[in-house]
Amino acid sequence: MSTFLVEIVTPERKVYAETANMVSVTGVEGELGILPNHIPLVTALRIAPIVIKRDNKVDVIAASGGFIEVRKDKIVILAESAELATNIDVSRAQSAKERAQQRLAAKRDEIDYRRAELALQRAMNRINVTER
Numbered sequence: 368m369s370t371f372l373v374e375i376v377t378p379e380r381k382v383y384a385e386t387a388n389m390v391s392v393t394g395v396e397g398e399l400g401i402l403p404n405h406i407p408l409v410t411a412l413r414i415a416p417i418v419i420k421r422d423n424k425v426d427v428i429a430a431s432g433g434f435i436e437v438r439k440d441k442i443v444i445l446a447e448s449a450e451l452a453t454n455i456d457v458s459r460a461q462s463a464k465e466r467a468q469q470r471l472a473a474k475r476d477e478i479d480y481r482r483a484e485l486a487l488q489r490a491m492n493r494i495n496v497t498e499r
């Protein structure tokens with residue numbers, strides 16, 4: 368089976384680097400399933416899980432936006448933050464979710480509201496990937 372290298376990098380560190388068979392991401396224009404030899408492309412990502420299939424394993428990562436670059440023999444994902452499902456602190460995500468919900472209920476100015484919406488999306492994405 369053909370393979371490609373998948374790297375996930377955040378401003379803090381390289382989160383992931385493995386040889387894989389398939390990557391699924393959610394781009395701003397919809398879901399993308401990428402196999403080796405895909406045409407090159409760059410697209411922005413939503414706050415959503417990244418699913419990577421390799422050998423008989425499936426890795427699930429919570430990514431908080433960023434970009435995916437599909438190259439000839441390599442995929443590079445530049446994410447604002449990214450955590451492997453196994454590294455997620457669920458109680459931290461739960462607290463972040465509750466904090467964001469309280470802020471949304473308080474209906475402050477538009478910037479605070481948008482910030483709380485994004486924090487809620489990040490927290491729910493983290494919780495979701497740990498439940499898969």
Ligand code: ATP
Pocket residue numbers: 379431448449450454455456457459460463486489490493
């Ligand atoms: P919090 O309010 O809990 O900090 P956040 O969504 O504001 O959540 P980010 O700014 O997206 O956090 O991330 C800051 C750093 O903390 C990143 O390195 C990210 O990978 C890590 N991180 C955030 N939440 C979690 C979590 N629940 N489990 C593990 N790592 C996390």
